[in-house]
Amino acid sequence: MSVRDTRCQSNPQQHNNVHFPFSATSLWCICFVLSFSMRHCTTAFSFLRASVHHKNNNNHQSSSNTMVNLLDRAKFLSASAATFASGTAGFVAANYNPEQCEGKTVDNGVVGSQNPRYIDTEIQMAYGGEDGSGNPRTRGVLVRRLTGDSTPYKFPVQPVRLVQTWPEAWPFQEQDFSRSDPSNDKGFYTIPKLVYHIDEPAVSSLTQYYRNNIPAKADILDICSSWVSHYPLEFPKTMKSISATGISGLELGFNDQLTGGFEARDLNENPTLPYKDESFDVVTCVVSIDYLIEPVKVLKEAYRVLRPGGKVIISQSNRCFQTKAVAMWLQMNDRQHLELINGYFQYAGGFEPRKAFDITATLPDNGYRDPMFIVEAVKETKSA
Structure with a gap:
């Protein structure tokens, strides 16, 4: 079911040295379209926040590894956009008017503070028909799981x-x-x-x-x-x-x-x-x-x-x-x-x-x- 499991930490500073092979105009257009199509998905789908996975917080990956990871991110985002196009964005916001009551604010993130913030997983989705070997046709779809921690x-x-x-x-x-x-x-x-x-x-x-x-x-x-x-x-x-x-x-x-x-x-x-x-x-x-x-x-x-x-x-x-x-x-x-x-x-x-x-x-x-x-x-x- 899963062939890729990439755990992304929450610190955005670890991505400062990533260089994108796009012009500013192209990147702006891509981000605009994707932000519109995924407005009802998690806001964590950001190029700038979790575009690559760094082992041991190493900020000096080779350019080839960076390109591979960028292609993975593009695949992940395009799959999410395709999910949007299939009709998953039909959400509406109802009125928000809760009764305000006294309570205590508690920082409950201590237990899971060592957990990753996101887990990116590639899953195999069957889409009909068979390949030349008689096996069901599948395509890899990257999904992001939110852990609720970090x-x-x-x-x-x-x-x-x-x-x-x-x-x-x-x-x-x-x-x-x-x-x-x-x-x-x-x-x-x-x-x-x-x-x-x-x-x-x-x-x-x-x-x-x-x-x-x-x-x-x-x-x-x-x-x-x-x-x-x-x-x-x-x-x-x-x-x-x-x-x-x-x-x-x-x-x-x-x-x-x-x-x-x-x-x-x-x-x-x-x-x-x-x-x-x-x-x-x-x-x-x-x-x-x-x-x-x-x-x-x-x-x-x-x-x-x-x-x-x-x-x-x-x-x-x-x-x-x-x-x-x-x-x-x-x-x-x-x-x-x-x-x-x-x-x-x-x-x-x-x-x-x-x-x-x-x-x-x-x-x-x-x-x-x-x-x-x-x-x-x-x-x-x-x-x-």
Whole structure:
């Protein structure tokens, strides 16, 4: 699956001696086109930041090695642009209006400070047909994995008070879960979307939250999963097992953290989890609950597969595929999304306590970053 694994450190100064064989005008045009096409991918796709890999921080590579690495970067960026052209950039930003709550800013990057910031990996993608030897035709695609470590960000964890009182009776109508594109979701994911749906600060804040809130030796299930699960690099070794279910088997096949394997399943078509009762300690769901047309059924399944005292961690930002998100989600702001998820837990039953947090990262220059929120709920322990 992987034939290249290049780990890029976060220090941009190590690239100062790289000379690009392009004119200033050509380089500007290339950067403009690529920056437009990848505006919804991670901002880490920069020529100037991670164009080559230096062993032992050696700044004096030969010109031939530099050219090879530049060609690799061009291949990486062109593959990402091709992914954009296939329709992966259909994200929209909803209103950002979270309730401001008091909290403490914690620098959570210490544990992973020795980890690389990025891991560039070349994967082989089948594109149909056979070669002259009868083998499936493939092409190498370079993808960048964000580790969530070695970044300059701070990671505050601010509690958000859940105040909405939900009635005992189910208050929603069928049209609340309608979508502008009601077609089968499997068709939407026919082309693997090997991109990030949130930016690097949001990925990093989620990774640090997992590191600080999921105990070692836990059995973890990631639902609505993909080619990345945003877990810390050490989790495959420190956790008992990591399993996943998601709509695209191709994407899940590239997720190298799934020590417990995966099951490809469309939860909108079949809202059940293919696991035994009380199999897991933690269930995670990353920026995907807005796509579920039967979220309560899915949360009831999460309750079933959780052990008593286990928890569900639902993370959410303000980005989505607008045509696939349910109607009422698109009419709400971030604060209302948290209340809605809390309502889902209430109607699923058996989850107490339920808490919400704003874990949006803080940037050194206070620049824009995707917001990041958590709603966490614990499966009640049965009384004797």
